[in-house]
Amino acid sequence: MLETGIRLQGTGLEEEDFKTRRVFYTTDIPKLQYAWDCGVAMGHYLKGLKQGKLLGTYCKKCKRTVIPPRVFCEICFRNMDKWIELKDTGTVNTFSICYVTWDMKKLTYPQIPAVIEIDGASKGKGILHLLAEVDPKQVKLGMKVKAVWKPRKERTGAITDIKYFKPIEK
Amino acid sequence: MNQNVAIIGMGYTVPKPKTPEVSYKEMTYLAAQMAYKEAKISPQEVESFVSVAEDLHEGTSIFDEYTPDQLGAVQKPMHTVTGDGIQGIIAAALQIMTGAFDLIVVEGHSKASNIMTPTYVLNYALDPVINRPLNINPHYIAGLEMRAYMQDAGALEEDVANVVAHNLSRATLNKLAPHGAKTSAKKVLSSEPLFEPIRRLHMPQTSDAAYVVVLASEKTAKKKKVKPVWIAGMGFCSDSPTLETRDWATSVATQIAAEKAYQQAGIKNPASEIDVFEIDDSFGYKQLQHLEALKVCEKGKAKDIFVNGDKQKLNLRVNPSGGTLGVGWMHEATGLHKVLEVVQQLQGKKGRTQIKKAKVGLAQGWRGLPTTTCAVIILKNQMVTPTLTASRTLVGTASSRDTMA
Amino acid sequence: MKLRKVAVVGAGITKFVRRAQETAKELSYHASKMALDSCNMPLEEIDCVVHGTAPDAFDGVHMKGEYLSEASGGWRKPFMRSYVGGGTGVFAPINGWYLIASGMYDTCVVVCEEKMSSCQPHPQSAFLTIFDHTTERPLGPNLLWIFALEMNRYMQVHKIPLEQIALVSVKNKHNAMDHPSAQLGAELTVEDVLNSEIMAWPVTRLMVSPTSDGAAAVVLASEEVAKKITDNPVWISGVGWNLDTAYWTNRDLYYPEYVEKAARMAYKMAGIKNPREEINVVEPYDPFAYKELHHLEGLLLADKGQAPRITAEGITARDGKMPSCPSGGLLGVGNPIAAAGMMKICELFWQLRGEAGKRQVKNSPRTGLAQAWGDLMQVGTVVIMQRGD
Secondary structure: OOOOOOOOOOOEOOHHHHHOOOOOOOOOOOOOOEOOOOHHHHHHHHHHHHOOOEEEEEEOOOOEEEOOOOOEEOOOOEEOOEEEEEOOEEEEEEEOEEEEOOOOOEEEEEEEEEEEEEEOEOOOOEEEEEEOOOOHHHOOOOOEEEEEEOOHHHOOOOHHHEEEEEEOOO | OOOOEEEEEEEEOOOEOOOOOOOHHHHHHHHHHHHHHHHOOOHHHOOEEEEEOOHHHHOOOOHHHHOOHHHOOOOEOEEEEOOOHHHHHHHHHHHHHOOOOOEEEEEEEEEHHHEOOHHHHHHOOOOOOOOHHHOOOOOHHHHHHHHHHHHHHOOOHHHHHHHHHHHHHHHOOOOOOOOOOOOOHHHHHOOOEEEOOEEHHHOOOEOEEEEEEEEEEHHHHHHHOOOOEEEEEEEEEEOOOOHHHOOOOOOHHHHHHHHHHHHHHOOOOHHHHOOEEEOOOOOOHHHHHHHHHOOOOOOOOHHHHHHOOOOOOHHHHEOOOOHHHHHOEOHHHHHHHHHHHHHHHHOOOOHHHOOOOOOEEEEEEEOOOOOOEEEEEEEEOOOOOOOOOOOOOOOOOHHHHHHHO | OOOOOEEEEEEEEOOOEOOEOOOHHHHHHHHHHHHHHHOOOOHHHOOEEEEEOOOHHHHOOOOHHHHHHHHHOOOOEOEEEEEEOEOHHHHHHHHHHHHHHOOOOOEEEEEEEEEHHHOOOOHHHHHHHHOOOOOOHHHOOOHHHHHHHHHHHHHHHHOOOHHHHHHHHHHHHHHHOOOOOOOOOOOOOHHHHHHOOEEEEOEEHHHEOOOOEEEEEEEEEEHHHHHHHOOOOEEEEEEEEEEOOOOHHHOOOOOOHHHHHHHHHHHHHHOOOOHHHHOOEEEOOOOEHHHHHHHHHHOOOOOOOOHHHHHHOOOOOOOOOOOEOOOOHHHHHOOOHHHHHHHHHHHHHHHHOOOOHHHOOOOOOOEEEEEEEEOOOOEEEEEEEEEOO
16 A cells, blocks of 8 residues: 555755754765776777777678777677777767766866767767767767867877867868 | 576686786686587577676676676676675576576676775775774674684684695695695794784685586576586575674574575585585685584584594595685685586596595585675586475574574 | 466555665665565565665665665575666566575565665766776766767657657656655646756756665565465566667667567566557656656557657556556656666556555556666666456
8 A cells, every 4th residue: 555645764854954964974985996907809999099090890790890899799709800990080879968067066068978980880889979169059960070189199098089079071 | 497407518717816918808708608618509599697796896886787798698688696606696597497597697707806995895895884984904804703703613723724724735736726825824823913813824815717607497408418517406695794793603694595505405414415515715714614504514623624634534525626715715706616616526627636426516605704695506417306395494593593682 | 387476465665865864774674664564474484585776886885785685684584686777676576586486485575775865976976987997987977978868869860859758757747746755746847847957968957867765675475475465466477677788889779679678578478469458557767758758669568759649648647548657757756776666666566456546547457567777778677567366
């Protein structure tokens, strides 16, 4: 029985209750640090990024070229056959215009995350990245974009070696 | 319902302290290829997948997101259990027993070497209000338990040191054990005290590895024409997580889990009816505590088998692999390694550490500090239908209840 | 093969609030106790305990399952915690289902709990760590991103206007006014929803479910035991679950294939051939307004791109032909990650027994479906429940 008027357990608190210390609380700042082994696939990918290249892998059985690259084809369950250097241009598959940070603070300028299908990979194979140097209102599905790289000496072998993608001037 | 479940394939990577050449996905892929080859299956045939993992051991929240691809499990039923690998195998076996599934794969891995702040991660498992603020290295919990066990069982530090030296020495004969060492009880006792009575050589070291297990119903096992290893009994249990209200001397969770497993397997005298045991021996005293909880030895008697030898040769039949101390602590995957060792024993593959004519094996896992969760699985190389009475599980014995009051 | 029948015989739930005074253990206890009391089941007669709770990062306790085990009733019992992200709330009863259907256990209490408010400065921040540590986390992603990306794709592929999506918020928050746990029940208009603050376009604030603290639980029993406990057991007639690839940027997000696969698995087990006729009440997962639509299509209860139309036509209203989220859903009741899905299971339990008070749907429902979703647009979990006969 869950009638509308029934009294349930659970007591709501307000932010004020914490600020004024009306409720007791403890705090703890976690120290959780990891150094993840990149392995073969990510190792190559990051090395490629440092060199200013986007790399994918190809499975000759299902004929997919995928990015981010993996050493195994997860559909055919066999080793990928070769590494392919892809272009650093692509098409916007979907995007959003985001006005808050990852911990819900307001942003002065909105961020535009997008899934970008990379030219040279199979249809629909994209990566997550940001769009910039574009008016958010002008962003459309299907828009053609190009990577803007950090200068070579600033690249460290990370996805952020690409600063963002921007529209290709017609 | 489908009561007979078998392991028809096991794949693994050899445990190593570090594995920088592969990512966890690649390591698991290698283990999966090996398992599927042995079981003569392709992942497309598999009907459900189970993985065992904890977010904070991986450094990623909702870690189950990252489990399917390297197993070929895309768009399949798959879920993650936060439990020891043996609990993962039990979860899969139970799914087969419903009758709705015939072929299930279980995965567990360790990249313990990738955790840069392991003591902080461990501390994070303690109660945030009443335990964590004490700011003590949480391994003290093992120290507390060891002291309580020794008192209750009448064991001395020498007895525990014997176990450590014995297992580390056995591990030097096991190709799968990276932490073997020729050492002595004396060396153990003179190693640096850390959380007295726990010393440096009591501490398990970590290893990285991946394990993939293929389970099948009787029907499918017979079709595949592979030599199956049958599950004869299973049990798992969690005692209190709260430090302030737990039984410090006895592994009650192992007792309860084992009772269920023995009942199913029809085992009345474990020491004589089970040929090989692979059980958790972290910190050394755990081996004694677990042997007594498994009713392999009476209370207080486990230490004797490692001092004087034993008519039943239990000193040889318990942890011939070298145990967790020899193979390495691998978080959720630790129990999967024990299952691997038992399976290999039953298949006659262990070479120098082979227990002759091993037909029945028991693997027991503990989830590690600060938990009291344990799981037990009994494997046989002949099929014997487990007895399922689904009777109420005994909630501890009368004496342990008195201790609680 | 004939499967062992398993029924839901009791249910319990706490209030869902933004910040609860109760600790995680207390919330679990209250839900578990209410569920046990609702069918007069003493804890001694529970054979095993399943706990569902989402990332440890929220509560701030590693190995959270063990930590909450005794609070859920799992002291010295077989205790299992599984997770599939947000899908956990509907997966946990599936976990309990197979523990009993295996024949190894007869009774189980399934408890789902979440205390997100512990995470500071805001629970959303914990979601940063669900993204791939190498290819995504360095970009500072926000959970809102993936929903907004998916919503945009769904809208654009099917050309769905925002007004039709906003209708879901209006419907669910209205329904939630009658749910005693509800955190955000409200009477809103489509304009209210569209004019609310844009968080990550096209998502506005009133299209998002809140972060919450709360717990919910059910008691499961095998057929013989269920019949002794109650005259009105609700049977779990079908279960399904499905996990898609982690490489979500390689998938077209406009349609949740994994929800369809999970649904088909459950329909097959339940012997349902025509879901649109046979499912009388449905609780799809609605963390965002468009999600209810996305999932109704994945559940094959509406053609692709047509869920907005059936919503606009009132088919999914509480007094419609196929009421959807009569509880008020996550949008209205709240979203304590794992407990939210369990809230839906509890709702179906009460609806199918005619015990849902003002929320009761009027079409004498015999069969209900609860669905949850989780991970990186990745997992579908489905449970079909049926009134006993």
